[in-house]
Amino acid sequence: MGIGWGGKTLRQMLEESERAFRETGRCYGIERLTLREEDPLKLERFQWRMISATIGARDTVKYACASPGTRELGELILLYHTPEGDCLAASQGLFSHIHILSLGVKELIRTDREATTGLKEGDIFGDCDPPMSGGAHPADVRTFTPVFWEGEVVGWASGIAHEVEVGGASPGAYPFGWEIYQDGYRYYMRRIGENDLLYDQDFLKQIERCCRMPVLWILDEKARASGLILIRERIKEIIQEFGIDYYKRAIREIAEEGRRAFLTKVRERLVPGRIRSAFFYPVLMKGQGNPYNDEDSMMHIHAELTIRDDGKLIWDFDGTSRRGWHPFNQYGGEDHVLVGHMIYQLMYDGRGNAGIIYGMEQNYPPGSVLNPVYPYASCSQCWSVHSGAGGILSHMISLGFYSRGYLEEVNTLAAYEHWSDIGGIGGSGLDEAPFGFSWFEFSATSSGASGVQDGVLGLAVHIPETDMADCEVWELPGAQAGLIYLGRLYTREDQGYGRYKGCNGYHTLVFFWNPPKVTVTTEPSAGGGRPIHPYGLYGGYPPPGPWSLLLKKTNIPELIKNKQPVPHSLTEVLDMIKEGRLKVGSIELRQGSTNSRRLEHGDLLIIQRAGGPGLGDPIDRQPEDVKNELAQGWITQKRAEAIYGVVASYSEETAEWSIDLKATEQKRREIREARKRRGIPTKEWWKKERQRFLHKDISDIMVKMYRECMAFSQKFANELIEFWQAPNDFTY
């Protein structure tokens, strides 16, 4: 006798639901939305009561957390699921993790607890083992509890929070490693409490031993568990009010309605057809102490989207690189960002639920970096790649919005999200106390242009309502590292130029004063380093990628001692170096993820996040808008003229810029003439480039990428052979 409905086991219920979808193409095989037809307002009330339960719980327990990642950033989300694990309602917060939690519930059901150790109300389960249970990386720690009604499991409450320190090989949430054993403390679908209490000795004490700042994880866990109990009790009130029969039917219809709503939105706002894009991420392992991989390589994410006539989105990632001995492997493919993006771009009415994933199909080639299969691959820095790959997903969907006429919905992103690009800071702090954290000091994106306006700063797709800019709270744990903020500013000319420009990227300067034994690991989000993002739109430029500069042993301590000015921006750093006022031991440009480096007194770290992509020909930009950019210091006069064709001058007297419109018109004509002179027919370019490609006359890192991807993916090999008209048996 199972604890599912009508005596079934939960596994039976899960298998039935999966079969129903396979056979009918509808969630739970639901054909008619009878409750919506009979009394739409009642169903509306029911659904929003569930959503409110999750929102209320999450917004309450958030303040029990010590971690600024959870409290200020809000990287916490609580969900409610069907008994089979499909998401019904989600709080605000980290909504890209809706799917991760659903996968977790389903995996928990598959471990068949009711047959082995039993499953009862008050049981609390936890998981942070992504290869086994559909997570992304171990830092995404999940908690689950069943909801019973009259002896049957009627649903699950779940929660996830991003822990900022996970006890990995290097401090923070993104340890640098090459196999799962460096990724941090992991447990797989483990009972971590019962009777609404977390185990003390058997769980909380273990957390104290496993990571560098256990108080952050422990309080997050207590917050998650408390939140789930709050949700459970609210659900019981809802069932009491609406009746169990209504509840059971309603949760099925809500899932199916979500699927239909998703397909409807696609047909309403996009255009059917085929869309292609690609993303590249530098995997720089040379000299980083990785015994299995001492080479630099370039990861390739190949994306093709078919928007079908019924509105279903078919994603194919065949052509993507093989998994490797590096921390960027991604279990679950791009599902996490796919669901997040679909909520962000299409399903933003607050009801984001399981319907979205049922409106899509995804192909992640087994053995690829998006579907490692091998359960021991490192995935601690998967979000670096997810983030940038998520950007191309937004770009691909935006092509549909644009052609459909919904220009305001176009939103190209360089990154689904940014964070500090500090994978982690930590080590042995004051009094040799271990500490470590990932520094989410400004986890927001410079968005790209839309079809009607420039990109904006501070877009946090993954947590729309976050409080991102709180420097002071991050100086609290940072104090142990001797971390001192010197500035945070837009980066001049780091943008995708266009008729509408992407918002400038921005950078943060931090200085280290007598750090004890402290290391820093950088992990540039969203592409990392200096491969360009592939996408501006319609003549707009892509933005350069993120990077960081580590200036070792500067003379900033002496400048402070002598009451001299210190730099507060990248521009000031570069000017002061040129003028000889800022002395530096060495400068390291870090273009990709790097292993721990010891920090020393006087070190200066500049972390740069990418700007946003542009849209449209830059010489179509309104001159007044360029004038504003000049006034804000976002662009130099030289590039305003060279790229935008805007001729401007500055008056010291009035401290204002002015535009010479006639000269601007003339300059723009000259730019067009110059384009005609320097541009060659694509056919001529193709002929020459073909020779380069066939004779491998390109950089070694690219030769390696093509070789590996052609060997791994016949589809990509065919694409290359077809484009370059190479012999059918051509290989690298």
Added chain:
Amino acid sequence: MTQPSYSEDVIKLMVEGKLSPEAIHEIITSPKDLDRFEKCLSVFQKRVSWTDKILLRIGEHLFIVQKEDGSRVTKCECGMEFGDYRVDWKLNALIYVRNSAELLEELWPWPISVNPEWSEIREYYCPNCATQLWVEGLPPGYPIIHAFLPDIDTFYREWLGKPLKQSVEFIDKTPELLHKWKEELDDSSD
């Protein structure tokens, strides 16, 4: 809340970039006007100097149009035609490639700039009016990405409920053009 519908004047202001931020915000936060596509087509049709029927806009100055003989071509606002829309129009454009540190630093200064061993910037211009129609940032040797191949007949028939009189096969014809280029190379080397 009823479904909104905006006048062609408003759509025209949007296309021209003259709507206020407040008006844009109002549009973004309202339910979608379901007649946007038709209104946009009408606005674009009135802007262009030629009479071919616009089927779909695929760029700031780029359209898929239907010719009198029923064929469908990609066409620039200036009148330049790029051939069958099922062939990636970029293959019939002008291209300029920034693949050196010097050329890339014309766009972005160090240390912001891009590593030319990893990426090159490909600018595509209309051969007639020299508008910059598209920019790709891709590794050296990477194929030109045929970004968007719309299924126009399905769109009109199934989604808009207004089937076009003549339909064409939904197929990517870019490989045919590439094959033709290869044959020309072979012929010229004979």
